[in-house]
Amino acid sequence: MISLEFRNRYVPLLFALLRIAAGWHFLYEGLIKVTDPAWTARWYLEGSRWIFGDFFRWIASDPSRLSAADFLNSWGLTLIGLALMLGLFTRFASWMGVLLLGTYYLAYPPFGIWSSGALNEGNYFIVSKNLIELLALLVLGFTQSGRFYGLDFYRTRKIATPTTEGINSVNTVAISDSSRRRDLIKSMAGLPFLALFSGGFFKSLSEKEPDAVSGATIKLDFKKLDELEGKMPTGKLCGYEVSRLIMGCNLISGYAHARDLRYANQLFKAYNDEKRVLNTLHLAEMAGINTTFTVNRNYPYIKKYLKLFNGRMQTIYQVYIKEDNFYGDIDLAIANGANLLYIQGAESDRYVREGKSEKLAEAVEYIRKKGYPAGVGAHSLEVIKTCEKNGIPADFYVKTFHHDNYWSAHPRENRTEFSVDTKKYNDHNLIHDNIFDLFPEQTAVFMKNVRKPWIAFKVLAAGAIAPKDGFRYAFENGADFICVGMFDFQIVEDVNITCEITGNLKKRERGWYS
Structure with missing residues (x-):
């Protein structure tokens, strides 16, 4: 059984350690934002979809409201952390911390799909790191923990000097010099921790990358949105305003076109689980990509995204026309809400x-x-x-297009028409899921005189060509739009490349049919 003397001696120390640890975390979260001029809560607020999602997006929609939210969040975290570490105004700081953590929890609760858009570390259905830290601050808020090894000891203690009425006055507290020194040392217990924190934090600022991961309570998948360098250009496609860069769907569906790497399809599917797919669509739309290719089997993802994220992503459905069910896939795509449709290549x-x-x-x-x-x-x-010759009334074309200056492209003399996506040979000199436009120069010459919108796809030859190279080749040689499969971590870079290239096209000869 723990004695009363033990509790009186060590329980206050445990409260002090809990307070200092929470303060350390808050202070780091705050300073990493205060010292980053590009930091903003905009993407975090816009991504929230739970009960207060509309309110958070309302804040993000106005620059003045957003600026106020950024200021209150970053400096609130900083001051709360400083107060907790020093043990000064501890109860007030604890309650303010509870308010902030409660806001984070309501924005991205750790259950269902509502946490999509943020990295919530340590979620175990309802309980998350935010909730655990919130409960710890509740304990501090209901106690006078700042009086235990904190500056609140001096702030709250009433010390009176002896009066002429005698030393036995009820307002007089006699404190020996040695007791005063002990109390002073105990009240400043947070200072060594603050010094240790300051040294480590400001040293990390001089490094290229901090050792710790910033923003544990509100860390976002979307941080790279701050690195966008321009507004996505758009064009008209059959009456729709469509981003020049369109999202492909193979990476979501698990079709890697990875030559002889047999594990790639499974790897893609394992990485792009439902939550990541929804986040990727959301990130793409926030970056300016407003249209995606899709197929009917991916409809559940599209439906859930549009509903939960209030998404506006337009869809171009790739449909199959099988002889035993010629119109079935077309009818299903229309029922699934397609904006545009095209016959699969x-x-x-x-x-x-x-x-x-x-x-x-x-x-x-x-x-x-x-x-x-x-x-x-x-x-x-x-x-x-054939379509042009026979007058087939296609509204637009979706044609593969990429150069063949990459290692895995097999020799031209061994290329035969209609061999793409039909044959695979083990001989490196023959086709093996390694090329998608057999004769790109012929494509460029013919499409130059086609007066219909052209969406070029496979512009990177399924990852064999660098984006800057492939995008420029496609746009300079006549593509009106490009369709590119992208992982979440590639989106912002690809958007920036699209903006850069379309804004500086010197060699394009084909007109824009969009």
Whole structure:
């Protein structure tokens, strides 16, 4: 059994350690924001989707309100942390900390899909690190923990000097010199910790990357949004305002086109779980990408994103026209809310290769009769040539386009029309999921005279070409839009590259048909 003397001696010390640890965390969170001129809570506020999501987005929508929120958050964290470490105004600081942590918890509660958009470390359904720290501050708020090894000892203690009425006055406290010195030392117990913190923190600022991870209570997936360098350019596509950079869907679906790397498809699927897919769509839209390619099997992701995030992402559905269910995928895409539709490239290739281009025309006309824009996808340029020659009324084209100056491209003399996505050889000199536009110069020459919008896809040859190289090649040679599969960590960089290249196109000869 713990004695009363033990409790009186050591419990105050435990309270002091709890207070200093919480103060350390708050102070770090605050200073890392105060010292970063680019930091803002905007993306955090805009991403919230729980019960106060509308309120948080209202704050983020106005520069003056956002500026006030940034100031209160960063300096609030800093001052709360400083007060807790020193043990000064501890109860007030604890309650202010509870208020801040409660706000973070309500913005991104650790259950369901509501935590999407933030990295909440240590979530175990309802209980999160924010909640645990909030409960710790509640304990401090209901106690006089600042009087234990803190400056509140002197702030709250009533010390009177002896009066002429005698030393036995009820307002007189006799304190020996040695007792005063002990109390002074105990009240400044937080100072060594503050000195240790200051040395480590300001040293980390001079390093390229801090050792610790900043913003543990409100760390965002979206931090790189602050690095956007321009506004995404857009063009008209069948009446829709569409970003020049369109999101692809292969990385979400788990189609890596990774040559002979057999694990890549599984890796993509493991990385892009539902939460990450929703966050990626949200990040893309906040970065200026307003349109994505998708397929019917990915509809649950699109539906959930549009609902939970109040998303405005437009969809271009890739549809399959199987002979045993020719219109089924088209009808399903329309039912799923497609904005535009196009015939999947391998399907178009097959029908043209087999001399059944009338089936392609039938599918396009069916989509248009339903009141939707209809595009035709293709790997082979022969598909586009056939559509133009036979007057197939496609509203736009989705054609592969990339140069072949990369290691895994096999020799030109071994390339045969309609071989993309159909054959795979073990011979490095033959096709093996390694090239998607067999003769890019021919594509550029022919598309120069096609007066319809052209969305170029596979512009990076499934990751074999650097974005700056592939994007410039596509736009300079006539593409109106590019469709690119992107992981979340690639989005901001790809947006910046698109802005840079489209703003400085000197060699483009084809007009903009968008």
